[in-house]
Amino acid sequence: MPEISSRLSNFTESVIRKMTRISNKYGAINLSQGFPDFDPPKEITEALKKIADDGPHQYEVTWGSQKLREALAKKQRKYMGIDIDPDKEIVITCGSTEAMMVSMMTVCNPKDKVIVFSPFYENYGADAILSGAEPIYVPLKPPTFEFDKEELINAFKQKPKAIILCNPSNPTGKVFSLEELQFISELAKEYDTFVITDEVYEHIVMKPYEHIYMSSLPGMFERTIACSSLSKTYAITGWRIGYIIAPEHIIQNAKKVHDFLTVGAAAPLQAAVLEGLSLPDSYYEELRELYTRKRDLFLKGLDEAGLKYTKPEGAYYVMVDISEFTNRSDNEFCEWLIKEVGVAAVPGSSFFKEDVNNLIRFHFAKKDETLIEAIKRLKTLKEKASKSQWLKEK
Incomplete structure (x- = not known):
């Protein structure tokens, strides 16, 4: 049989969409693929x-x-x-x-x-x-x-x-x-x-x-x-x-x-x-305020969960440092996070050309009640990681 195009060997399927599929399978809160769970105007x-x-x-x-x-x-x-x-x-x-x-x-x-x-x-x-x-x-x-x-x-x-x-x-x-x-x-x-x-x-x-x-x-x-x-x-x-x-x-x-x-x-x-x-200028100011509030709500939850992150200045994503949890791949960690904690993230390595294995990406374009439930679950992360031998010994 003829060979498939060699261009396709240089990249994989979308890791973001893969995490959504796994999230759906296990009924996790999907903070991987960046879409809202609230209605348009x-x-x-x-x-x-x-x-x-x-x-x-x-x-x-x-x-x-x-x-x-x-x-x-x-x-x-x-x-x-x-x-x-x-x-x-x-x-x-x-x-x-x-x-x-x-x-x-x-x-x-x-x-x-x-x-x-x-x-x-x-x-x-x-x-x-x-x-x-x-x-x-x-x-x-x-x-x-x-x-x-x-x-x-x-x-x-x-x-x-x-x-x-x-x-x-x-x-x-x-x-x-x-x-x-x-x-x-x-x-x-x-x-x-x-x-x-x-x-x-x-x-x-x-x-x-x-x-x-x-x-x-x-x-x-x-x-x-x-x-x-x-x-x-x-x-x-x-x-x-x-x-x-x-x-x-x-x-x-x-x-x-x-x-x-x-x-x-x-x-x-x-x-x-x-x-x-045709919406007025006030819509865009309210949009800025909406996402600022959602960011602050989610980051406060990450603080309470004891997770390290880089504070975002725009968009609706936050990169979280998982260095303390594992020497294994961030892909494995994200799959464990979905199955055991019930929250989906994207492995940071899918975004980097460099060998970076200690970051994952969450998004916060969700209803407040969705974010509050995600935070509740993330607060159990360290305890579950310790029991599952994911948390590194200090």
């Missing part, structure tokens, strides 16, 4: 009910409905601080996952190099490989997850076609500072490199931190491909409505890739989500 769900009767039910324009692109351009102009042409500078995709893949395939040729910060959302390495590109991994060093400037300069000296920037960061919760973004942008201009941003958590940033769009920095719109989605902002991860904002010459080519990958995002969902884009 009522305005959106009410609109969907009406659309179920009235439509649209057929194909939309492949790069997104006119109304959605116009509404998105209006909203993003306000928050990005740049003028956006809805006809020339936006393409609607099937989630930000497709947006990232389209971006990579639009700008990368086989054997091009792409800088990826490590740890990284697990799709980025796979996106590079599937595009025929070669990842250059630059470490973000725990516990603060800052990059070494010399290491980044050396990566740029390899003349990469692009750098991928997740801001706010999944899995670390890091929000890149203006100084860091300016340093990256100057290197991108010096070495004539694209910046592909993943900004799905753009509105989930805790004070005093602020999200700064790379596209808004001087001279950066023309070389930035901004990817995002409506999934996290409006708690509709299953709707798969994403988008790319970039200069016209990039979008014209991204449209071609998107057309042949998926044709288009679901027409009824594009219509319904318009109600979300």
Whole structure:
């Protein structure tokens, strides 16, 4: 029989989705895969009910409905601080996952190099490989997850076609500072490199931190491909409505890739989500307050459980240090955690190129009662670990 593509040997199935499957099997609280267990804004769900009767039910324009692109351009102009042409500078995709893949395939040729910060959302390495590109991994060093400037300069000296920037960061919760973004942008201009941003958590940033769009920095719109989605902002991860904002010459080519990958995002969902884009500014401030409160609730529980972590600045993830528990793999620990403690996390090693085996990722995008129950279970972790010989002897 013919051989399967050799590209697939370089990465595994999604560890995040694997942990969800194991969590479902054992009835654990799923703090692994990052989706809420609470409803979207009522305005959106009410609109969907009406659309179920009235439509649209057929194909939309492949790069997104006119109304959605116009509404998105209006909203993003306000928050990005740049003028956006809805006809020339936006393409609607099937989630930000497709947006990232389209971006990579639009700008990368086989054997091009792409800088990826490590740890990284697990799709980025796979996106590079599937595009025929070669990842250059630059470490973000725990516990603060800052990059070494010399290491980044050396990566740029390899003349990469692009750098991928997740801001706010999944899995670390890091929000890149203006100084860091300016340093990256100057290197991108010096070495004539694209910046592909993943900004799905753009509105989930805790004070005093602020999200700064790379596209808004001087001279950066023309070389930035901004990817995002409506999934996290409006708690509709299953709707798969994403988008790319970039200069016209990039979008014209991204449209071609998107057309042949998926044709288009679901027409009824594009219509319904318009109600979300028309929500007042207060919605986004309340969203920030909501996730700040959930973060603080969950971190207080981790403190009470005696667990060490890095305090997230944005997104809804927290990296927890499990060094005191085991010399065995973080994958084994996470499976034990699901079966014996009843809480699901993601092994940190799935996010790192480096050999890191002492971190796991939880998310806190859950109802308060879900988080309180998860905390209750996590408070039993050390006792159960000791009885199961997972806790190291001091």
